[in-house]
Amino acid sequence: QKEVEQDPGPLSVPEGAIVSLNCTYSNSAFQYFMWYRQYSRKGPELLMYTYSSGNKEDGRFTAQVDKSSKYISLFIRDSQPSDSATYLCAMSTGTASKLTFGTGTRLQVTL
Amino acid sequence: KAGVTQTPRYLIKTRGQQVTLSCSPISGHRSVSWYQQTPGQGLQFLFEYFSETQRNKGNFPGRFSGRQFSNSRSEMNVSTLELGDSALYLCASSSEGQGYEQYFGPGTRLTVT
Numbered sequence: 001q002k003e004v005e006q007d008p009g010p011l012s013v014p015e016g017a018i019v020s021l022n023c024t025y026s027n028s029a030f031q032y033f034m035w036y037r038q039y040s041r042k043g044p045e046l047l048m049y050t051y052s053s054g055n056k057e058d059g060r061f062t063a064q065v066d067k068s069s070k071y072i073s074l075f076i077r078d079s080q081p082s083d084s085a086t087y088l089c090a091m092s093t094g095t096a097s098k099l100t101f102g103t104g105t106r107l108q109v110t111l
Numbered sequence: 112k113a114g115v116t117q118t119p120r121y122l123i124k125t126r127g128q129q130v131t132l133s134c135s136p137i138s139g140h141r142s143v144s145w146y147q148q149t150p151g152q153g154l155q156f157l158f159e160y161f162s163e164t165q166r167n168k169g170n171f172p173g174r175f176s177g178r179q180f181s182n183s184r185s186e187m188n189v190s191t192l193e194l195g196d197s198a199l200y201l202c203a204s205s206s207e208g209q210g211y212e213q214y215f216g217p218g219t220r221l222t223v224t
Contacts, residue, residue, distance in 0.1 A: 032211035043115075043201055043215035044154070051211070088154065097144045097203075097210035098167050101154040 003027050006089055006102030015111055019076040023089035023102045026070065030091040030100075033065050035074045038086045038104065047074070047087075079109045113138065115204050115216035123222045129190040132219045136183050136204030142166075143185040144213060145177060148199040157200075160185050161207070189221075197223045 006023045013019055021035075032051055036044035050056045053067045062075040072091075076083055086104040116135045124130050136143050144167075145157040156169040160179035177187045183204075189196055199220050203213040 034211060036215075043217045046212065046214060049211045090154075092211055095208045095210050096167060097142050097159040097161075097205055097213060098156050098169070099144075099146075099154075099210070099213065100156070101146075103153040 001026065002103075003100050004089060004091060004102040007105055008103055010106040010108055012108045012110060013079055015079060015081060015109055017079050017109075019079050019083070019107060019109075021074045021076075021087050021089075021105050021107070023072050024070055025072075025091060025100075027091070027093070027100075028067075028070065029093040031094060032092045033063070033072050034090040034092075034099065035061075035063055036088040036090060036101075037083075038088060040085075044088055079107075081109050081111060083107060084109050115202055115214055117200075117202050117216040117219050119219060120217065121220050121222075123224060124192050125224055126192055126194060128192050129188065130192060130221060132187045132189075132200055132202075132221075134185045134187070134202030134204075134216060136185070136202075137214055140204035140206055140214075141183050142205045142207060142210065143179060143183065144203045144205075144210075145185070145187050146201045146203065146215075147171070148201055148218070149197075154201070157187070159210075192223045194223050197221060 034049040035047045038044045064073045089102040090099040144159040159167040199218045
């Protein structure tokens with residue numbers, strides 16, 4: 001079993017929809033939780049990070065962490081075709097640089 | 112501020128050969144990490160360098176090695192290439208103590224034939 005599980009999708013939604021992306025994990029030592037966006041043939045781009053449990057909002061993006069359930073989510077409001085990409089969750093046990101990634105969810109936002 | 116750069120962007124090698132990939136971090140970032148991305152395994156951590164020292168290592172065979180120079184630029188080497196080494200190799204940089212805020216380069220796509 002992988003330390004971080006993520007539904008690969010693809011997830012297809014109409015423009016303007018609210019998108020919910022999720023990851024579950026098994027290692028209770030994870031403290032930092034990140035979301036990356038990766039367009040085809042590009043490197044991952046950091047969207048946001050959260051420390052421990054709670055919510056964090058940045059524009060149309062909201063990250064949620066529930067450490068008691070070992071479950072994290074990324075919500076995208078008013079989704080746009082430009083949001084079509086693969087979304088990767090990543091986690092670390094501290095401030096060190098070893099990140100453990102989910103396999104990514106492919107999102108398609110249609111007109 | 113310029114982002115992370117990686118060279119070359121594409122490489123084709125033959126089984127048994129060796130390859131060296133290069134990464135220049137964001138100016139001021141002293142930590143450089145390397146990851147392998149494949150369709151089957153996703154993104155997997157290879158190793159991290161800080162101040163010219165390997166600080167952390169993932170679960171990869173000894174054929175994968177790296178180094179870091181005094182200007183924080185890093186190289187990664189894979190010896191005795193195998194078909195399974197075909198992947199996108201990504202480099203990421205971060206400031207000291209901020210490994211949760213890593214910035215990735217565009218990657219080097221390695222194809223082993």
